[in-house]
Amino acid sequence: MAKIIKCSKCGTYNKNKDYCDNCGALISYKKKREQRIEEEKTIRFEKAKKKPPNFIEKLRAHQNLAYRILGWILYSGFAVVSAIGAFIAWLVFAIAAG
Ligand SMILES: [Zn+2]
Known part of the structure; x- marks a missing residue:
């Protein structure tokens, strides 16, 4: 055709x-x-992928071990939350595109 x-x-x-x-x-x-769908997917992923707040980075570099542990816990929590956020963004996109 x-x-x-x-x-x-x-x-x-x-x-x-x-x-x-x-x-x-x-x-x-x-x-x-x-192409547009690919671009949107990238944008959504970029939006979902957040950097941890500065104070968490500071805690992780702190000389006091207790602070470092606290920073590590906060960082892990943040990583989990942002991973879930990225997954939800992907899921919403997959449903919308399907
Ligand atoms: Zn032309």
Whole structure:
């Protein structure tokens, strides 16, 4: 089945192509959609992936062992929470995309 898509950049008509023959722009709707989904996925992951607050880093580097242990506990808790956050973001995305 021949599918003719007009390039939105230069106006060239392309037959059965994902990229424009003339300027190389992405013209496949399917590919465009896939690319957008990939981008959204990356953005969501980046948002879910938070860095631990500064005071936790400070505690972990503290000279007092008790503080370091406390910092380690907080850090572990934070890592677990952010992992769950990333998983939820992925899950929401998987449901939305499905
Ligand atoms: Zn083009």
